[in-house]
Amino acid sequence: MNEVCCGIQETETLACISELLTPKVVECLPPHFKNIKSLSDAQGWYNNMVTESRLFMVKNSGTKRLIGFIFVFVEDGGDAHIGYLLGEAYWGKGYATELLKGLLDFTNHENKITRLIAGVATNNIVSANLLQKLGFVNRQNEKNETIFYEYLLSQT
Numbered sequence: 001m002n003e004v005c006c007g008i009q010e011t012e013t014l015a016c017i018s019e020l021l022t023p024k025v026v027e028c029l030p031p032h033f034k035n036i037k038s039l040s041d042a043q044g045w046y047n048n049m050v051t052e053s054r055l056f057m058v059k060n061s062g063t064k065r066l067i068g069f070i071f072v073f074v075e076d077g078g079d080a081h082i083g084y085l086l087g088e089a090y091w092g093k094g095y096a097t098e099l100l101k102g103l104l105d106f107t108n109h110e111n112k113i114t115r116l117i118a119g120v121a122t123n124n125i126v127s128a129n130l131l132q133k134l135g136f137v138n139r140q141n142e143k144n145e146t147i148f149y150e151y152l153l154s155q156t
Contacts, residue, residue, distance in 0.1 A: 014042040015042070018037060020086075025086075026085075049069075054072040056071075056103075070099060078112060080117070107153055115150055
């Protein structure tokens with residue numbers, strides 16, 4: 001595998017996927033995020049993600065190491081469902097705030113996207129607080145294990 005993917009060797013990317021998707025990171029995520037233990041598993045996960053969404057790799061600007069992902073699935077009508085994750089080693093260091101601010105800036109320039117929707121597990125208070133801090137509003141929904149937040153984008 002000598003192909004380059006986003007500036008790093010593909011095998012390195014697949015190894016990073018396996019390292020990032022630890023049980024703690026994927027605890028509240030859908031089943032296809034879990035049990036990624038080999039390069040083959042990582043390749044299958046990657047193929048699935050790029051098929052069903054726009055996948056953005058988040059890299060540390062200093063080391064260029066892959067530290068997480070952002071997923072954007074745009075529906076007809078301008079709604080975009082988003083998700084993001086960071087490896088455990090990068091939690092609590094401001095990276096999630098930085099990546100979401102970057103996503104908001106990027107999507108504000110995408111005329112086809114009018115609203116971002118993010119689902120957060122009810123026990124993920126840190127992520128819920130971050131979304132609220134950045135201007136996402138809690139949508140009223142039935143009681144379940146996921147709380148949905150939305151962010152209306154300015155259309156210029």
